[in-house]
Amino acid sequence: xxxxxxxxxxxxxxxxxxxxxxxxxxxxxxxxxxxxxxxxxxxxxxxxxxxxxxxxxxxxxxxxxxxxxxxxxxxxxxxxxxxxxxxxxxxxxxxxxxxxxxxxxxxxxxxxxxxxxxxxxxxxxxxxxxxxxxxxxxxxxxxxxxxxxxxxxxxxxxxxxxxxxxxxxxxxxxxxxxxxxxxxxxxxxxxxxxxxxxxxxxxxxxxxxxxxxxxxxxxxxxxxxxxxxxxxxxxxxxxxxxxxxxxxxxxxxxxxx
Numbered sequence: 001x002x003x004x005x006x007x008x009x010x011x012x013x014x015x016x017x018x019x020x021x022x023x024x025x026x027x028x029x030x031x032x033x034x035x036x037x038x039x040x041x042x043x044x045x046x047x048x049x050x051x052x053x054x055x056x057x058x059x060x061x062x063x064x065x066x067x068x069x070x071x072x073x074x075x076x077x078x079x080x081x082x083x084x085x086x087x088x089x090x091x092x093x094x095x096x097x098x099x100x101x102x103x104x105x106x107x108x109x110x111x112x113x114x115x116x117x118x119x120x121x122x123x124x125x126x127x128x129x130x131x132x133x134x135x136x137x138x139x140x141x142x143x144x145x146x147x148x149x150x151x152x153x154x155x156x157x158x159x160x161x162x163x164x165x166x167x168x169x170x171x172x173x174x175x176x177x178x179x180x181x182x183x184x185x186x187x188x189x190x191x192x193x194x195x196x197x198x199x200x201x202x203x204x205x206x207x208x209x210x211x212x213x214x215x216x217x218x219x220x221x222x223x224x225x226x227x228x229x230x231x232x233x234x235x236x237x238x239x240x241x242x243x244x245x246x247x248x249x250x251x252x253x254x255x256x257x
Contacts, residue, residue: 010131010204011041015079017086017255018046023069025076032076039078042129045136046074047083047210047255051096052103062091068103075107081127083138085113086210086255089157090148097155113138113158113208114150121150121158122190124198124205135202137194137249141183142171142212142219160187162213162236175216181236188240192247199248207249211237211256219256 024031050066059065074082084100092099097114104111113136115121124135141160150156161168161184164175198205212219214237215229222230233241241252 008131010043010129010134012043012134012204012206012251013039013041013045014251014253015039015044015046017049018074018079019049019064020070020073021050021064021066023067023073025073032073036077042131043081043127043134043204043206044078045081045083045206045208045253046079047086047138047208048074048100048104049086049088049210049255050100051089051092052099053092053096054099057092057095057099062088062093062096064088064091065096068099071103071107071109075109080110081125081134081136081206082109082111083113083136083208083210083253084111085121085138085140085157085159085208087140087143087145087148087212089114089140090145093147094155097157101155110134110136111138112136113140113210114156115158116150116155118150118152118156118158118190121156122194124194124202126198126202132203133201134204134206135198136206136208137191137198138208138210139187139191140210142169144170158191160184160191160209164216169213169216171212171214171219173218174221177216181213181216181234183236183240188243192243195244195247195249204250205248206251206253207244208253211254214256 112125
């Protein structure tokens with residue numbers, strides 16, 4: 001009788017957001033030794049919530065800006081899969097997007113969520129491991145700066161626009177409770193197609209969404225007033241997540257800050 005080896009288990013660690021603005025190893029020399037034992041697995045994922053700023057560039061245009069060495073710090077911790085789509089991806093406008101893409105590529109960090117075009121921003125990123133291929137599709141919804149969404153010719157974020165009653169709910173104004181939120185059809189179809197594509201080329205598909213649209217209230221009110229709605233997903237989000245899974249997602253990850 002032939003004895004078939006059992007397939008190796010692929011382990012995945014999903015971390016919170018990495019809102020770092022420096023190479024923390026400089027002022028926290030023990031950080032890697034302290035944190036890295038907690039980050040074990042074949043896949044170690046985070047959302048890099050910042051834009052890379054290069055030497056000589058002005059910080060005037062951005063709030064969450066990190067030097068390239070911040071990516072070295074993440075890599076030293078073991079991170080090998082990064083979502084780059086969030087409301088701070090465009091903090092340094094187009095140069096920040098281009099800086100970030102160049103620096104993650106130079107470090108061979110698998111990534112998704114921003115790009116030089118919408119096609120590139122929406123495309124799955126792939127991480128090859130000895131135990132299988134992992135795909136990442138990443139997007140952001142709500143609080144995306146004007147001009148921050150990628151287009152056919154402009155670098156930016158893979159944005160999922162959310163609509164309420166025919167108007168964009170960018171989580172900055174109060175909307176009537178009805179009709180509720182729903183994803184923009186064009187964005188929805190693009191993202192679902194990316195998930196289907198990832199399903200064809202990967203053993204595991206992770207879908208990431210950086211979301212600020214919860215209900216009909218501005219995000220700042222939900223957060224600052226500690227409203228209970230912030231602790232549970234809205235109906236539109238539940239429905240959307242099921243559609244992502246039906247398209248081929250194995251894991252759906254979400255942050256919202």
